[in-house]
Amino acid sequence: xxxxxxxxxxxxxxxxxxxNVTSYESWIKLxxxxxxxxxxxxxxxxxxxxxxIIDKKYKSDVxxxxxxxxxxxxxxxxxxxxxxxxxxxxxAQRKNEEVSTALPxxxxxxxxxFNAKTNLTFDNFVIGKENEFAHAAALAIANNPANAYNPFFxxxxxxxxxxxxxxxxxxxxxxxxxxxxxMYVKGDEFTSELIDAIQFNNQRQFKMKYRKADILLxxxxxxxxxxxxxxxxxxxTFDALYENNRQIIxxxxxxxxxxxxLEERLQTRFSMGLIADVQPPEYETRVAIIKKKAAMYxxxxxxxxxxxxxxxxxxxxxxxxxxxxxxxxxxxxxxxTPTMALAKDAMEAVIKENTxxxxxxxxxxxxxxxxxxxSIEDIKSEKRKTEIVFSRQMAMYIIRELxxxxxxxxxxxxxxxxxxxxxxxxxxxxxxxxxxPKTAKIAAELIENIKKSY
Numbered sequence: 236x237x238x239x240x241x242x243x244x245x246x247x248x249x250x251x252x253x254x255n256v257t258s259y260e261s262w263i264k265l266x267x268x269x270x271x272x273x274x275x276x277x278x279x280x281x282x283x284x285x286x287x288i289i290d291k292k293y294k295s296d297v298x299x300x301x302x303x304x305x306x307x308x309x310x311x312x313x314x315x316x317x318x319x320x321x322x323x324x325x326x327a328q329r330k331n332e333e334v335s336t337a338l339p340x341x342x343x344x345x346x347x348x349f350n351a352k353t354n355l356t357f358d359n360f361v362i363g364k365e366n367e368f369a370h371a372a373a374l375a376i377a378n379n380p381a382n383a384y385n386p387f388f389x390x391x392x393x394x395x396x397x398x399x400x401x402x403x404x405x406x407x408x409x410x411x412x413x414x415x416x417x418m419y420v421k422g423d424e425f426t427s428e429l430i431d432a433i434q435f436n437n438q439r440q441f442k443m444k445y446r447k448a449d450i451l452l453x454x455x456x457x458x459x460x461x462x463x464x465x466x467x468x469x470x471x472t473f474d475a476l477y478e479n480n481r482q483i484i485x486x487x488x489x490x491x492x493x494x495x496x497l498e499e500r501l502q503t504r505f506s507m508g509l510i511a512d513v514q515p516p517e518y519e520t521r522v523a524i525i526k527k528k529a530a531m532y533x534x535x536x537x538x539x540x541x542x543x544x545x546x547x548x549x550x551x552x553x554x555x556x557x558x559x560x561x562x563x564x565x566x567x568x569x570x571x572t573p574t575m576a577l578a579k580d581a582m583e584a585v586i587k588e589n590t591x592x593x594x595x596x597x598x599x600x601x602x603x604x605x606x607x608x609x610s611i612e613d614i615k616s617e618k619r620k621t622e623i624v625f626s627r628q629m630a631m632y633i634i635r636e637l638x639x640x641x642x643x644x645x646x647x648x649x650x651x652x653x654x655x656x657x658x659x660x661x662x663x664x665x666x667x668x669x670x671x672p673k674t675a676k677i678a679a680e681l682i683e684n685i686k687k688s689y
Contacts, residue, residue, distance in 0.1 A: 241510055356402075393551075416447055442472070594638060599637060635661055641654075
């Protein structure tokens with residue numbers, strides 16, 4: 236007969252597939268399986284706030300997943316540590332040990348796991364004037380890691396090829412040296428992992444994982460900005476790798492000096508190697524990208540259609556590729572040959588998809604306005620009434636959490652506030668969240684509602 240721990244591990248697999256990463260990492264993984272009696276599964280969490288959020292938003296998901304594993308209907312009961320009955324005390328005292336063993340162990344295979352995207356290589360990267368310097372630097376690093384340029388900091392707006400280039404570096408190094416320990420991680424994933432490590436007292440395992448890397452690639456490193464504990468750990472990881480002559484590669488939407496909430500010591504370290512940027516592709520590069528992508532999908536695209544797409548889509552490589560994918564789908568499903576009219580439809584669909592999937596500052600301010608029943612004009616104003624100031628701080632905080640805007644850009648969206656005011660407001664809200672669970676709950680609910688709208 237399988238233990239409750241075994242049942243929960245199987246249920247976790249299902250929950251991880253069904254829920255978004257944020258929900259799973261931030262809430263589901265907080266649950267500590269205690270005991271199962273008849274058709275009731277008992278879990279423990281650390282705080283009343285955690286219990287209330289999971290009860291309200293995720294309890295039904297947990298019950299469904301366990302029921303699927305058991306083959307009969309199961310209900311879940313979530314308790315705080317103070318609510319654990321005497322017969323569960325021993326299990327409660329072992330909670331950290333049990334959670335640690337439930338987390339993936341750091342075996343040698345995991346340390347050496349190669350998690351870069353193998354389809355992103357130098358061979359299928361299109362070089363143009365706007366990215367040739369970044370490409371040349373990336374290739375030099377791939378052929379001579381830790382000796383060419385270290386660290387390598389690559390920045391530019393989303394969709395211009397940063398992720399492609401750093402994955403190409405990883406793939407080339409892997410090809411040249413299969414035994415290299417290559418760690419590729421996104422900034423928000425690094426943050427989430429460290430939060431889990433702190434939560435479950437696994438910092439030593441976390442440090443060992445990243446500090447054993449020969450090559451560390453961090454995509455969207457801007458997501459560690461403004462988070463003190465995360466920056467502290469990243470600083471020590473950076474120094475440990477650098478001092479041991481390991482290659483560090485970072486990408487961001489902005490250069491180091493514009494990451495205003497990044498600690499100065501990290502800004503300095505990010506700037507001490509080579510900094511390169513990628514710009515939106517020029518017309519000739521866009522044409523080359525379209526033709527290469529079409530060849531990859533074995534799609535014949537007439538020259539006039541190529542020119543139309545290259546003329547209309549000017550700033551985003553992903554939109555170019557998305558249009559070709561859409562044309563390929565039309566061709567595969569309905570046998571339609573790419574025409575000017577079909578290309579227009581494909582472009583409109585791709586641009587609409589990208590627009591709809593992007594959370595904007597305006598939509599965040601609108602949600603905050605409706606939640607607190609305070610006008611957008613008041614939120615953006617200089618009025619000092621307590622409820623208006625609170626909603627203004629909440630809007631700034633959520634914009635910072637859900638978008639890539641810099642502090643000056645947030646200030647502009649908030650009626651022309653300067654970046655110092657924005658930073659002060661965000662920190663005030665963060666302090667309030669630490670001291671008052673209700674404030675933290677409001678922020679969590681708003682963020683969840685905004686994400687569900689997209």
